[in-house]
Amino acid sequence: MKYVQKRLLQPTLMLTIFNHQERGNGLRTFISRKEVSALRNLLNFSIILISILVIWISPSYSQESEIDLKKMQESATKVFLDLSRRYQEYIKTEIPFVNYVRDRKEAQVHIMLTRQETGSGGTEYTLTLIGQQNYIGMDDTLKFVSQQMDTEEIIRGGIVRAIKMGLIRYVSKTPLAGDLSINYRRRADPNAVVDRWNYWVFNINTNSRLEGEESTKELRLRGSFSADRVTPDWKISLYISADYDKEEYKSDERIISSFTRSQDFQGLIIKSRGEHWSTGIYGSARSSIYSNIKFSYNIAPAIEYNVFPYSESTRREFRILYKAGYTDIRYDEVTIYDKIHENLFNESLSGTLEIKEKWGSVRTTLEGSNYFQDFSKNRIELFSDINIRLLKGLSLDLFGSISMIHDQLSLPKESATEEEMLLNQRLLATQYDYFTSIGLRYTFGSIYSNVVNSRFGGRRRRGYR
Structure with a gap:
């Protein structure tokens, strides 16, 4: 048996051919360079042809899938x-x-x-x-x-x-819809609820703040306690708080100190009277260095009517509230009316409109109050927060308040010093106060906002100092 071994010139490829002949001696020959080149070209052509087919078929399939997914997403709600x-x-x-x-x-x-x-x-x-x-x-x-x-x-x-x-x-x-599934996690049937607190909820809050620099320092202490009980028929709310503020400013010549302290109690009991009516009673007590009040308390029955049912209060309400009560006040210093103690009867009437619809939201309160002893001692306050979507992408924001003030009975007879005015340490005489803010927003471009990208922590809007 004879064999012929043909070796390609490339070092990485060896081709051996066994040839059986009936006679003759063993023979070893090598194929020509021309044959090697032809064989190599054939191999390269085959590889290129297969690659073209793969590249042509894969994008076509991928593109069809992407088109189907895109059409499906465009049809989403x-x-x-x-x-x-x-x-x-x-x-x-x-x-x-x-x-x-x-x-x-x-x-x-x-x-x-x-x-x-x-x-x-x-x-x-x-x-x-x-x-x-x-x-x-x-x-x-x-x-x-x-x-x-x-x-x-x-x-x-x-x-x-x-x-x-x-x-x-x-x-x-x-x-x-075909790609959605709904799961149900079965739970045990609930037993009758037994509330050992009888719907009472208590909250205790304390807060302190210490801040300082080389020439200034500030200490603030806060504390409060609340107790609330809410049922469909009754609403009871009790709240008591105490505040302590001290600020100190150092200059080359002197040290300026500011100190205020206040305590406050508020109570409210309300009885539901159907879908439109409620009755209740307010109670409060107060002590404030800033307001020149050593101690005061107030008690006032109240009645409220809601034009819309209370069950719709998350979407709309128009509440009209009337209160009439008695106030006893003792002042720290003699007032501008030469009073150190007063017994007063007062009343207030307020209307609150809150609406939230597709076109925007409105929250407005108008309140008037006066003392029965002297109707000239009165106050009118208006507060409003409005957001309106005017056109496609365009919205208007309005926020503000204004008060006409003629009831500052607690103003001290002695005038406030310049330091007290600059440090806002005492209540100052005024016949009005106001605040307003107006803004327009316009957004345009793509109607879609599906993509969420949290890289670099998102966009931050900063103003200038």
Whole structure:
């Protein structure tokens, strides 16, 4: 048996061919360079051809998949989040099966979040889902209640769960419905609740602050205690606090000190009288160096009427409140009316309008008060906080208050020193005070706001000093 061994010139490739012949001696030969080149070209051509096929087929398949996913995402429900920015990024991350738009008029579902305090010190969050465009008439309301000691993670997790449940009815009408699943975590049947505290909630708070530089230092101490009991029929709130402030300024010539102290008590008992009426009684006691009040107390029965049902208070309310009561005041110093002690009868009437709708929100209070002994001793106060979405992407913010003051009965007869005025250590005579803020916001560009990117800690808006 003879064999022929043909060796390619490349050092990495050896090709051996066995050839059986009937006769003859063993023969070793080498293939020519021309044959090697042809074989190499054939191999390279095969590799290139296979690579082209892979490259041509893969993008085509990937592009088709991306197109399908893009079409599906474009058909997702468009949602406008009308709530605090502190929750928006978390919601967008946890609920990716809808499209978030930055203008309410582009949305198919407008989600509003309102809140109010519960009797236990927690918060009831009300989520109102309003259908728009092809979902007009499909509205819903869901609620989530947090406890007083719940962390931020627990609260925003509860809000997200409520939003998910509310969105199901809308998403079920889109192609994305096939990718959703609903899980149920069964819980044991709740037993009858036995509250050993009888709905009372107590809170103790203390706070201190020490701040200083080479020429200034400041010490502030705060303490408070509250007790609250809230049921559908009764609301009881008791609050007591004490404040102590001391500031000191050093100069080359002298040391200037400022010192104030105050104690305060407030009590409130309210009885529900149906969906529109409430009656109650206020009580308060106060001591304040700043206001020249050694000690005073006030007691005042009150009645309130709400034009809208109280059950709609998270969305709208128009409350009219009337109080009439008795006040006993003892002053630290003789007042400008030569009084050191007074017994007064007073009354007040206030109207509060709060509305939150798709076009924005309004919160306005107008209050007037006077003393029966002298109607010229009166006060009128107006407070307003308004946010209105004027046009697509354009919103107007208005915030302000103004007071007409003619009831400063506690002003000391002795004039305030320059130091007391500069350090805001004493109540000063005035016939009015005001504060106002006006702002316009305009946003334009892409209607979508789905993407969340937390790199570098997000965008920070800073002003100039």
